[in-house]
């Protein structure tokens with residue numbers, strides 16, 4: 001079984017005991033709690049290349065990346081570095097994150113009056129995860145096109161919109177982009193990493209991003225380490241990059257974020 005399929009199978013099992021019906025009225029109530037900029041607005045507000053900085057302790061491809069007892073320490077570094085959005089990995093088994101991390105990070109940001117929208121980075125299969133994301137203060141969820149059936153994508157995107165959240169549609173091939181566009185997404189990320197084989201290649205963004213329509217915000221994700229990598233993403237049309245490992249390995253990510261913004 002490839003790694004993404006293994007993770008999705010685990011996720012379906014993990015959330016089984018939390019599944020319950022999620023009504024539109026509950027999602028609409030959650031949408032009324034949203035304050036500040038949406039995820040899409042924060043990406044559009046940046047002149048130059050926007051940076052979505054990820055809090056990522058470990059991953060299946062890289063192994064251990066950072067010892068991080070408290071996710072808010074990384075959020076503080078990212079806030080000081082003036083990133084545009086955060087991505088908080090909440091999967092425990094494969095990435096060492098938790099929903100508690102997301103709660104802590106969004107509490108930290110609101111205590112410091114910082115309007116930095118957060119993505120709940122997890123493997124979404126059911127609207128209950130969207131309820132959890134909205135309750136924990138996320139402004140965006142992830143839809144991995146390859147991992148889901150059309151009816152699941154429909155259900156997740158409807159629920160996200162009803163809860164007032166954006167959705168980052170993630171694709172890795174031209175066919176997946178065609179599928180994603182059927183749902184009218186506002187934000188589409190091209191994952192440069194093949195999640196089955198863990199080969200990372202920025203040429204995937206260079207192939208797919210130019211094919212996106214003008215009303216979509218294109219994001220290049222994974223394998224971006226240097227300002228030159230960011231410049232490649234920007235040159236092919238990315239409005240934003242999503243970066244985990246490179247920023248997590250910096251003691252102070254400020255200079256690297258600045259270089260990414262200017263790439």
Ligand SMILES: O=C(O)c1ccccc1NCC(=O)[C@H](O)[C@H](O)COP(=O)(O)O
Nearest residue numbers: 059060061062195221222223243244245
């Ligand atoms: O990163 C992995 O090894 C991975 C494996 C299987 C599923 C998802 C995976 N990563 C999720 C991501 O999309 C990345 O964390 C994100 O794009 C940042 O990537 P990077 O800058 O290369 O850390």
